[in-house]
Amino acid sequence: MTDVLFTILTDAATRSAHMVHGVLPARVVIPTSQAAVGAVMQQAAQQGWTVVPWGGGTHQHIGAPPTQVDLVVSTAALTGVLQHEPNDLTISVEAGMTAGALRAYLATHGQMIPIDPALPDQTTIGGMLATACDGPRRAQYGLLRDMIIGIHVIEVNGQPSRAGGMVVKNVSGFDMMKLYHGSYGTLALITAANFKLIPIPPARGSVLIGCADTSAALRIVDTLSQSQLTPVACELLDATIARTVGIDAPWVVAIGCEGPEPAVERHLRDAVALAPSTDARSMVRRLEAHDALWRTIADASAATPLADGELLLRWATIPAFVGAVLTRIAATGLQVGGAPVVHVRASVGCGYVRLTGLSTAQQDAWIAALPEVIAVATTDNALAHYWHAPAGGADVMHRIKAEFDPQERLNPGRFVV
């Protein structure tokens, strides 16, 4: 009668490959078009199924385990470029395209979306949007939040809707892009998004400065931030991560620069001069060495999948409080254990700490010790809290959730709302 738009998969292998934070889904669907996602969601609505949207699965350990997973809707087959206007510097892509595939595609046109998630070959655009994922270059370019110009979603009842457009400046209607960005799949399923593009700058390079302690490192960050230099990244790496980029120092400040060649050379020169004179261990990396450096840094906390007893905390504060947070992380490490491995988007004031060998109680202790935590990734299914309370507006957030998903079928129980 009608074309079959999707197939419901119930085999054990597919289901276990889409295990959501320890919960085995009853079914998995991998729709091959946005229309098919609509049809799937309509059927889920009629059946009253709970739905977990799935991109590359790289962020499924964030938040609380879902209370029930009747259906995983994977975007793995939504990998197309829908529209690319190279001379307008805009693109529309399906949500299941990976960051790596998109990067490679755009590079052939000399263009980029300047965000570098961990595990780019698995992480999808939809997943990055849903989790407000960041990367080292947010220091200059911000988050996908700042680059997205349009969005297509399938709402909880299967209704497609969209917002924004294919222009770089637009106040026609409310900013639904910001609503779905960072909503962890609790309001609708993102099927495609439009972005503004940036030409790949002609030159790039970076400087690594080894420092004896955090205060020396933070002084460099502060001097850099107050200067008129515009580095694209300014990352603080602890000794463990520093070793992975070939430097032996308690802390390393990694400064990334992009732009016209003379501007990049100037940045590199000035950045090298920031190295403390007593401890002038700075290194310059250019071209492929620069690229490899930042790939390693982007993956710093996520190079291996989270094992049991491991905890990955994403935290955010203001730049001036980074030192205090680092002190608290060190103190908590001594008190609670967990061998913290830390890297910080230092000029922005946010960072990650990865911990190992922790019991449930120890994980709870860590989260409690850091009110700056904005996302918790763990395989543990018994933590007391997976989210801190929102700073303000919790009532409005609950009303938004009730308006978009009144039956709480989208990612139930996982998010703060």
Added chain:
Amino acid sequence: MQYSGELIRALQAVVGTRGVVMGDAALMTYEADGCVMDLHAPNIVVLPQTSEQTAAIVKIAHQARIPVVARGAGTGLSGGATPIHGGIVIAMTRMDQVLEVDAANRRVRVQPGVINWELSQQLAPHGYAFMPDPSSQKACTLGGNIANNSGGPHCLKYGMTTNHVLALRTVLPNGDLIWTGNGRIDTVGYDLAGVMTGSEGMFGIVTEAWVRMTRLPEALRVVLALFPDIPSASQTVSTIIARGILPAALEMMDKLAIKAVNGMYKLGLPDSAGSALLIEVDGVSDGLDELLAQVVGICREHGAIEVRPATTAAEQAQVWAARKNAFGAMGRLSPSYYLVDTVVPRTKLPAILAHVGDVAKDFHLPIANVFHAGDGNLHPLILFDRRDKQQLERALGAATEILKESVRLGGVVSGEHGIGVEKRDYMDILFTTADLAAMAGLRKSFDPLDLFNPGKVFPARTGCGELAELRQNAISANEITALPSGTWI
């Protein structure tokens, strides 16, 4: 009654007798903003001085189910501050303090009545600026900028207001006073500051904001390039963008606009110029001259008849003043103008400008163009005489034609001025009922009683309440929205 003596006394108890404005003559000041198509006076105007007072006023209005419209300087061009259903206008102009300059964290905490230009003046000695710079920046307020997600010439490189808002203290329609975050962008939960920015006063009233301050560039270069016609300048813009150069600003004026500003600002531009591009590049000084030379080369490639660098700060200020005050200069050419704000994909600039030329002929009205070419953000100025009813009709007709063509070319109906009441009936040529219903659902989450700035953004024929209800019924029935015919594109 709604506007009883009791209500007035309650408001006076919050802000004092001098903080409550009544009387027809006084209220007439608040009957419109910069868009004077639909006028409607409020019943009462209240001028709070604190966040708490604002919350108390809203609580009173909420209890009495009275509409509330927040107002900054009233420079908006889409009728966003016009109380089309009457009610209380809350004028934020007395809350005009810069509360905290936090250079260590590159942010500043402001009250909503702070004037955009004055904020950047205050930050300049610290070496910083608030980057969004609407042409009205000498009068418009930060609260209005946030409500409209305002742009400006420098948004090409630095982004719109939304890219500079970190956290908002807001009075919600029920009178609750909340902070959306601690002054940083990463928060737990939904991005309330993000969705509130650009919500045109329909989600909350901003009473305080943490906004980003951006380090002033080490160096900048400005050139004014003159072209024989519009297509050559449009092609230049496309080529600059396509070659991977991101100027800080890339502004265009056509022949009519050049004529208007030339007289007023003594720019001495030749009458033969058919269009002018104002181009600014900034950054560290290293390599900036090479970048400028590249830009100048592209201008010449496309037939620029003259390229004038503005080398001194005074020269730069002069060309920028000419650009930013171009709308005012139109007074030299016509008693009234209708400024249309629309956006097309950048490569469609030549096509839309040709269309604007045709529309001018068809409707027998001169149209000047002064706009943000680098963003594809057009501002056709339709010159007419308001006293002539026929001319007014033709001006509105011309605007409709231009907006429809923008959408046909892949554009939208507003780039930076907002929808308000002016553009609300164009929303359904751009969006489907389902798209609008989702926006209505978001609005309803903030304002279930439809009290904050009612009647804006959503088409008059299918209002926000109706759309939200349609959507909620569909969701409860687990069906997709039944769509009225003829609204899909």
